[in-house]
Amino acid sequence: SQTIHQWPATLVQPVGSPLSLECTVEGTSNPNLYWYRQAAGRGLQLLFYSVGIGQISSEVPQNLSASRPQDRQFILSSKKLLLSDSGFYLCAWSVTDNQPQHFGDGTRLSIL
Amino acid sequence: SQQGEEDPQALSIQEGENATMNCSYKTSINNLQWYRQNSGRGLVHLILIRSNEREKHSGRLRVTLDTSKKSSSLLITASRAADTASYFCATGGDRGSTLGRLYFGRGTQLTVWP
Numbered sequence: 681s682q683t684i685h686q687w688p689a690t691l692v693q694p695v696g697s698p699l700s701l702e703c704t705v706e707g708t709s710n711p712n713l714y715w716y717r718q719a720a721g722r723g724l725q726l727l728f729y730s731v732g733i734g735q736i737s738s739e740v741p742q743n744l745s746a747s748r749p750q751d752r753q754f755i756l757s758s759k760k761l762l763l764s765d766s767g768f769y770l771c772a773w774s775v776t777d778n779q780p781q782h783f784g785d786g787t788r789l790s791i792l
Numbered sequence: 793s794q795q796g797e798e799d800p801q802a803l804s805i806q807e808g809e810n811a812t813m814n815c816s817y818k819t820s821i822n823n824l825q826w827y828r829q830n831s832g833r834g835l836v837h838l839i840l841i842r843s844n845e846r847e848k849h850s851g852r853l854r855v856t857l858d859t860s861k862k863s864s865s866l867l868i869t870a871s872r873a874a875d876t877a878s879y880f881c882a883t884g885g886d887r888g889s890t891l892g893r894l895y896f897g898r899g900t901q902l903t904v905w906p
Contacts (some may be wrong), residue, residue, distance in 0.1 A: 714893075721898075722898055723880065770835070777884070778884030781894060782837065785833055
């Protein structure tokens with residue numbers, strides 16, 4: 681069966697520090713991969729999605745970047761975190777476009 | 793915007809009662825999906841209804857879709873305290889128009905009291 685792993689669960693970082701969040705999927709090949717951010721009490725904002733290795737689409741301009749170095753690995757990064765980067769970050773995968781997405785348990789990121 | 797919008801924003805009921813949540817959207821869709829999110833966790837896919845379907849059932853869940861009104865409803869029958877969560881609708885656009893992404897609403901927070 682397919683599983684998705686996202687870590688860490690909680691992260692506290694100072695302003696200006698770098699960030700690296702990792703997400704890996706097991707049990708499937710060539711999945712679509714997604715990074716979302718969720719503000720408290722709000723819906724999901726799509727940050728990045730990828731349909732293949734090295735193929736990244738960005739939905740909104742921001743202080744973050746994403747990479748997909750391997751088929752089932754998706755990394756969210758920042759060189760210098762801002763206070764506004766605080767939030768709940770979720771990784772997800774799907775078989776293809778418009779299909780059900782399967783989410784990791786998220787990373788709660790707090791910037792101090 | 794293609795983003796779905798759920799209504800109500802919050803719903804509080806007693807165990808055993810039915811819970812109905814609604815979702816409206818603005819553009820043509822390929823399908824509409826409902827997700828559940830427990831506090832502090834990731835979303836879990838509940839059910840997908842295609843644009844040519846009008847109703848779908850899964851256990852205690854019943855979803856309807858009215859494409860002429862661009863709306864959907866999620867009914868949870870005989871609710872339980874364990875159903876307490878946020879519920880989101882997400883719309884999948886017509887192929888070629890949205891690059892395959894899903895558009896999530898802001899969710900309905902359902903609280904079921906024992």
